[in-house]
Amino acid sequence: MDSLEAAQAEALLRPYIGVRERDLLRGDATGDGVFIAEGEVVVRVLVQRGRFAVRSLLLEARRVEPLRDVIDALPESVPVYVVPQSVMDGIVGFAIHRGILALGSRGVPLTPSELLGGQAEGKPELLVGLVGLANHDNVGSIFRSAAAFGVRGVLLDDTSCDPLYRKAIRVSVGGALVVPFARSESATAMLDAIEAHGWEPIALTPRGEETFGNLGKACSRRVLLMGTEGEGLPDHVLTRARRVRIDMEPTLDSLNVAVATGIAIYEATQGMRAHARR
Amino acid sequence: MDSLEAAQAEALLRPYIGVRERDLLRGDATGDGVFIAEGEVVVRVLVQRGRFAVRSLLLEARRVEPLRDVIDALPESVPVYVVPQSVMDGIVGFAIHRGILALGSRGVPLTPSELLGGQAEGKPELLVGLVGLANHDNVGSIFRSAAAFGVRGVLLDDTSCDPLYRKAIRVSVGGALVVPFARSESATAMLDAIEAHGWEPIALTPRGEETFGNLGKACSRRVLLMGTEGEGLPDHVLTRARRVRIDMEPTLDSLNVAVATGIAIYEATQGMRAHARR
Incomplete structure (x- = not known):
């Protein structure tokens, strides 16, 4: 752990400075290939799952001991900055009650083809595809459910929000750091990729001709498509x-x-769990 | 519709003044036997369902025409105050983007016995019982789901929050104005009432011995008990x-x-819907 000198602080802690203001101004992404994870549960998921590289931790002093095992699990090259609560609040621009922040690297994003390809032989699997979901609470909550039910991954169209936005990660309780995701350049491109890889697109819509209970377990590779509450999925998606x-x-x-x-995830994965137990 | 004079305004609009500050200070209930509903969809539900009496509407001027049918459906004795957006923002203490507020009367609360009694002969029914749910987003969302799936009512213990809190109503998209609810003085009293009226208490818990899919459709009167995410339902509830x-x-x-x-509501009401179609 480093002991911070004032002269070093500004440069080293720059990614954490004004986290909230940046959220408000930019409305998305922390930029620069990084993201912010906050709170003990989420930072534990980040470090223990190892899906994303950790660049640094910023901890309020009394949070060090409860996180000792997490800190010990980090590579030695990852700095852990320890500051008093007041300093932390000053750095990030609002009161961080949990006193635990981490900076993660986004790494190279997965492509839709990478997410759709390479399926284990005969194993039923589910993906979720989001079209126009711009609300971080909803997207975070969907990643949480996806993690809980073992969804293989999430496809996003170009108008859905960033799962690695700070609030989305928090609401996902780390699900956004666990469930792989890939962004398509449009909903049309998403459908093209789904079809090209032989997955069955299932659109959830109040106008659906059949109910979920009647869906059956025949197809082993499905993508559950979700649209916004107001407008729902666009017609050009529904028709495909x-x-x-x-x-x-x-x-x-x-x-x-x-x-x-x-x-919908619960319903669609019931058959998968039954299959896995066989 | 009344045309407001400055002299009348303060007295008539007192219930709307500083809505947000009161939310923050009191954390619950608007008090005085009233509640605030906001936004077109919610105010439509309030007026059209008629479960609660409407005391007044407060509308930004350009919201009058879109709500003409709602206004016409109100008793003539209900005042509709029309003000410019800037005045409305000043009154309620923050920018009300939707420009539509209503003041409703809570009326006499239902008792748990009233909610649990008087079941239609042989018809399967579901209640939801909330223990310790203090988050208005979660409670609002639960009321929305309860409305969507035809849940008969919601029981609340003394530590669960107020479904008629402004934000809970908004998140419920009016579900809190539709689904009847009753508060028990404790979780124990809630269980006592459930048992006394012959309903079967079902506790949702990660430690459950059986899965939902195996619950079966035998019992026609069930109460689905939900606890907080962190602590879950207390042991004295789980054992009963x-x-x-x-x-x-x-x-x-x-x-x-x-x-x-x-x-859980979706699963538990599937049998009810199958029964209703028979």
Whole structure:
């Protein structure tokens, strides 16, 4: 662990400075190929899963002991900056109650083809494809559910938000650091890739001709396509997919998109879990 | 519609003044037997469902025409205050982008016995019981799912938050204005009432001995008990209930409580919907 001198601080801690203001200004991505993870649970996932390289940790002094095992698991080359709470708040621009931040490297993004290719022989698998999901809470929550149910990965169109945005990672409780994802340049390109790799696109829509319960377990490789709550999936996506609805009361409302995705993932992976137990 | 004079304004609009500050200070309930509903969709639900009396509307001027049918559906005794956006922002203490607020009367709260009693003969039904759910986003989202799947009502213990808190109503997209709810003085009292009325308590817990899919459709009156994400349901509740888990990956995480509740409601009401179609 380094003991910080004032002269070093500004340069070393630059990626952490004004985290919140940057969030507000840019609305997406921390840029520069890095992302910020916050809180003990999320930073544990980041370090222990090892999917992304850790560049540094920034800890409030009393957070060091509870994280001792995590710190010991880091390569020696990764600096751990320890500061008083007041200094931390000053650096990041707001009160970080959890006092634990990490800077991760995004690395080289996966391509949709990499995510869709190379399937294990005969094993049923599920991907989720997001179209137009711009809300970090919803995308974070979807990654959390995807992790909980063993979804193989998430495809994003160009208008969906960044899963490595600080709040999305936090809401995902680390799911965004675990479940692989890849971005397509458009929803059309996403569908092209899905078809080219022989996966079955399943569109969740209130206008679906069949209910989820009737979907059956025949196809072993499915992509569950989700659109926004208001507009839903665009017609040009719906026409290229099998359209399925969640059976609910006809009188009121739709579901929150993160809840609907959770239900759909749960339904679609039940067959997979049954298969795995066989 | 009244045309407001400055002299009347302060008295008439008092319930709307500083809505946000009151939220922050009191953390719960708008008090005085009233609640605030905001946004077109929610205010439509409030007026059209008629579960709660409407005391007044406060509208930004350009919101009047789109809401004409709602205004016409109100009793003539209900005042509709129309103000410029800037005045509205000044009154409520922050920018109300939707420009539509309503003041509703809480009325006399239902008792748990009223919610648990008087079941239609032989019809399978589901209640949800919340223990310790203090987050308005989660409770709002749960009410939204409850409305979507036709849940009969929601029981709350004394530590769960107010479904008629402004943000909970907004997140529920009006579900909190549709699904009946009743508060028990404790989780123990809630269980007592559930048992006294012959409902079967089902506790959702990662430590559940059986999975949801194996629950079966035998019992027609069930209460789905949900606890917090961190601590879960307390032991004294778990020991009095049938313990059920959602089948998921053993390696990572739990689900968000609103997503878990959505999945559990979906599963538990599938049998109800099949029954209704028979």
